[in-house]
Amino acid sequence: MNAQPPLVIKADTLTAGYLPGVNILNGCTLEAYAGELIGIIGPNGAGKSTLLKALFGLVNIREGAVTLEGEDITTTSTNHLVRKGIGFVPQTNNVFPSLSIEENLQMGLFLKPREFAARAAEMWELFPMLADRRKQRAGSLSGGERQSVAMARALMMQPKVLLLDEPSAGLSPVRQDETFIRTRQINKTGVTIIMVEQNARRCLQICDRAYVLDQGRNSYEGPGRELANDPKVIELYLGTLAADVEQKSARRE
Template identity: 85%
Template sequence: MNTSVASTSTEVVMRANELHAGYLPGINILNGCTIEARKGELVGIIGPNGSGKSTLLKSLFGLVDIRDGSVTLNGEDVTGMKTNQLVRKGVGFVPQTNNVFQALSIEENLQMGMFLKPKEFASRSQEIWDLFPMLADRRKQLAGSLSGGERQSVAMARALMMEPSVLLLDEPSAGLSPVRQDETFIRTRQINQTGVTIIMVEQNARRCLQICDRAYVLDQGTNAHEGTGRELANDPKVIELYLGTLAADVEAKSKH
């Protein structure tokens, strides 16, 4: 069952237009990729391995050089802006790996998320504890002692400390058990329902399409398909070319 509720807003929060980007000189991973996320939307990014999904998120967050194209945030050109500037402007990012400070407690991780506004930690942290009650109960526990799913929650909580208008999630369910994956997807939707626009790269394509408002399928660094989650989940071409392969990839990873 598709549980998404499509946003009716036409206000674009973040837009990537004809992005060309890559890690090595002269070699592009993104080849004209264009996406947008409207206010209050949960936007999914799916596609085969190597299609440029994570590179897209890192480009949006200033971690990969953009060689051509542009990124706008609430109508402002932020192409090539540094990550700390983007955080100040309301962009949060949760990477797939190494996303917590393992030697610090849960509470200290959240404090790191407020490094730009340390005086506001007390008031903001209470809102986050309400959203993540299981973290509140264990706030003094070291992040390195947590399970993968719990670390993912800490990483999300830290990214939310600065009250971002848009949250970028890179493979939030990667490496988690099916139960923890479900919890992560539920948590993602709950965060979205508080008003945070979310752009989520996800390996579990079918589950992603179930919860997102709209989605893009990337292939070789460019747009292959786009539509609502329901439309793509029922599109014969998407099913034939992508969903079967992606499901097999996820299943193979879960066995390792």
């Protein structure tokens, strides 16, 4: 029997929000073990992105705790969290548009500039579509290409945990598939990934385990493919989430 991988990051019964007296998370819990790809799905306003931000020190945690490899990081600043091994890719404004692709990667490794050449070479191999265009301004790239730059920049510091906030949002179906494939490739290098995703069905297909949030609480959790086939999850969430995605796509068109 294989031993369970070590626990990397844990959110324990978090209550958190942005405004005084208004909680977005209400006792939310999440665990991610070494090498896992964790999905977070749920309806709009469920607290999915807020949970990611709580893991990265971007929201006020009122109750509960976040630990990284057993160390309490609940009140640790974001710059120290980067040093400790957490990378974060927000949904929007995730590149420096006036900088080149290469300069964006340099920003991702500003804490360790001497390691840039070696780390950049690894990123060019992982994201070959960026290598030949490294001098091109990030602001001139397509949405999918920008997402690749943002992910590459976050990986420059060799994070233990990579947090992705809706990486497929706004992308065409083809680019979405490319993003999911790339996410799995990154995960297979040993990086633990926690991904909030609007495309719930696709997310459940590729993730090891998933959490379904509703009104800031854990609603369901389990292996991704099991949740994808769970009649209750299908009835209560997957149809609704598909409608949410279609509405977002219609607004963009």
